């Protein structure tokens with residue numbers, strides 16, 4: 465579904481990636497885990513086709529429709545919840561009654577009933593992110609790209625939305641690539657986890673995680689064991705300045 469092969473990317477003289485390769489199968493759930501500034505957003509931008517200045521191959525299957533969820537929600541403040549969620553269908557010329565029904569179904573699935581006419585400024589962070597996820601899923605994409613989608617939420621809301629994502633995936637069957645700097649998030653959500661580090665950024669460790677995504681997984685021995693392993697891998701690939709920092 466997604467194929468990255470020999471990817472190279474530079475900003476001016478700074479080389480971000482030199483030779484990055486990985487694949488994501490259809491229905492897969494990949495977490496890209498790495499320190500701030502390692503190139504996660506750059507990679508998602510490339511996969512989304514928003515940045516074409518790279519070498520090598522970075523392809524999402526030609527037939528696949530995809531959506532992109534950003535950290536800062538990206539909602540239109542002058543549109544209410546229903547209008548924000550329904551916007552992609554409107555842009556595709558979907559008739560209003562069909563749109564209405566699809567939006568109502570999506571809002572019910574995301575637990576946003578009763579907020580149809582609310583504007584983003586009246587919503588909590590968790591509600592805004594649900595609206596953003598609803599807007600991304602309303603077109604039934606094959607691939608969902610998420611860039612640190614839960615990092616600005618409080619811990620309880622974050623956990624709730626983290627639980628929601630696998631449930632949505634099971635029901636709607638899309639492939640996800642999620643960038644995060646949270647070990648717990650990567651281990652809870654990533655069927656496959658790639659730890660990114662070094663300079664230029666490369667894959668320093670890869671983990672398979674067949675048990676991910678069920679609410680019980682968080683309290684399982686396997687979750688803690690893998691979290692420890694992933695943490696060790698992330699620390700081993702930490703930027704040098706952190707190692708030498710007095711704090």
Ligand code: ADP
Pocket residue numbers: 475480498499500501502503504505506507
């Ligand atoms: P992450 O999402 O992992 O925090 P980014 O992909 O945003 O990392 O950035 C990777 C590196 O590239 C950072 O050092 C950042 O400062 C730099 N960078 C990002 N976008 C640009 C740009 N448009 N021009 C120059 N440098 C950039």
Ligand code: MG
Pocket residue numbers: 504505506611612
């Ligand atoms: Mg980023």
